[in-house]
Amino acid sequence: MSWVNDPQGPIAREAAGLYWIFFAMAVVVLVIVDGGLIYAGFKFRERAGHVAKQFHSHNLLEFAWTLIPTAMVLSMTALAVPKLNFINDTSNAEMTIHVKGQRWSWIYTYPDQPAFRTNENKPLQTAETLTIPANTKIKIELEAVDVIHSFAVPVIGGKKDAVPGRQTSLWIQADRPGTYKGQCTEFCGAGHADMLVNLVVVPKAEYAAWTRNAVAEYNRLNPPELARFRATYLANACVGCHVVAGTTSQGKVGPDLSKIASKPNIAGVLSPVNEANLKRWIQNPQAVKPGTTMPALGLSDAVVDDIVRYLVTLR
Numbered sequence: 205m206s207w208v209n210d211p212q213g214p215i216a217r218e219a220a221g222l223y224w225i226f227f228a229m230a231v232v233v234l235v236i237v238d239g240g241l242i243y244a245g246f247k248f249r250e251r252a253g254h255v256a257k258q259f260h261s262h263n264l265l266e267f268a269w270t271l272i273p274t275a276m277v278l279s280m281t282a283l284a285v286p287k288l289n290f291i292n293d294t295s296n297a298e299m300t301i302h303v304k305g306q307r308w309s310w311i312y313t314y315p316d317q318p319a320f321r322t323n324e325n326k327p328l329q330t331a332e333t334l335t336i337p338a339n340t341k342i343k344i345e346l347e348a349v350d351v352i353h354s355f356a357v358p359v360i361g362g363k364k365d366a367v368p369g370r371q372t373s374l375w376i377q378a379d380r381p382g383t384y385k386g387q388c389t390e391f392c393g394a395g396h397a398d399m400l401v402n403l404v405v406v407p408k409a410e411y412a413a414w415t416r417n418a419v420a421e422y423n424r425l426n427p428p429e430l431a432r433f434r435a436t437y438l439a440n441a442c443v444g445c446h447v448v449a450g451t452t453s454q455g456k457v458g459p460d461l462s463k464i465a466s467k468p469n470i471a472g473v474l475s476p477v478n479e480a481n482l483k484r485w486i487q488n489p490q491a492v493k494p495g496t497t498m499p500a501l502g503l504s505d506a507v508v509d510d511i512v513r514y515l516v517t518l519r
């Protein structure tokens with residue numbers, strides 16, 4: 205359902221109310237203007253025995269079509285300003301989530317509170333989905349790494365640009381649990397269409413349990429003994445092209461590496477998937493598979509070793 209017919213949060217509801225008022229005004233204007241045009245076209249058309257009357261200016265008409273549109277625009281402003289103030293008011297939010305836009309994904313950082321802290325002593329970060337409690341005002345702090353992106357989940361409402369070098373914010377609130385789709389709404393390059401927002405809303409009473417599970421799952425996927433290897437992977441160019449589920453590696457150009465260690469081969473040519481083969485592949489992809497789009501990154505041996513030690517754990 206679209207946000208105008210079935211808004212799912214207070215912002216979308218306010219905007220939809222305004223939308224229908226403006227829509228009704230536009231329909232009235234359409235009927236009067238086009239109705240008048242069609243009527244005049246028929247009544248005064250050229251025909252035998254009919255001579256067009258010549259006249260200049262009509263004070264009453266000219267007053268009417270100046271004053272009425274002015275009054276309409278002013279009344280639209282008067283209706284819109286309080287709604288805009290409501291939409292832009294991020295105060296009194298119950299929770300703040302930091303959202304970073306980068307080509308071409310969103311990275312969500314949950315509040316720096318004990319409940320969200322992972323075994324790395326940092327707040328929980330997710331990339332595929334943003335999970336919030338229902339009926340709760342959530343402030344979203346936006347930042348962009350590279351170019352301008354725009355965060356929007358229409359059926360919930362609210363939309364804001366994420367601008368490099370500047371922090372912007374908006375708030376969101378969902379009436380009911382469910383999954384809502386959003387999209388980056390500022391063209392940001394080749395992967396723009398893939399830069400989705402997956403908003404998952406859980407009942408308020410279940411949010412603490414969701415948080416516990418999400419932190420436990422994060423810790424399970426990110427054991428301390430892998431921290432260095434994972435950090436090396438995430439710090440290198442791999443992340444620009446590949447997805448590893450549950451991490452900030454969300455590149456959509458190359459194959460998904462989330463379960464690379466369970467795959468039968470590497471790039472269809474190298475088998476099995478083990479440390480030695482992965483290393484061979486990363487160091488010189490062209491030698492293994494001529495014409496592949498995977499570039500040789502010129503990484504040092506030590507860096508490649510760390511990366512493959514991480515990759516072989518992804519199953």
Ligand code: CUA
Pocket residue numbers: 305306307308352353354388389390391392393396397399
């Ligand atoms: Cu990010 Cu479009």
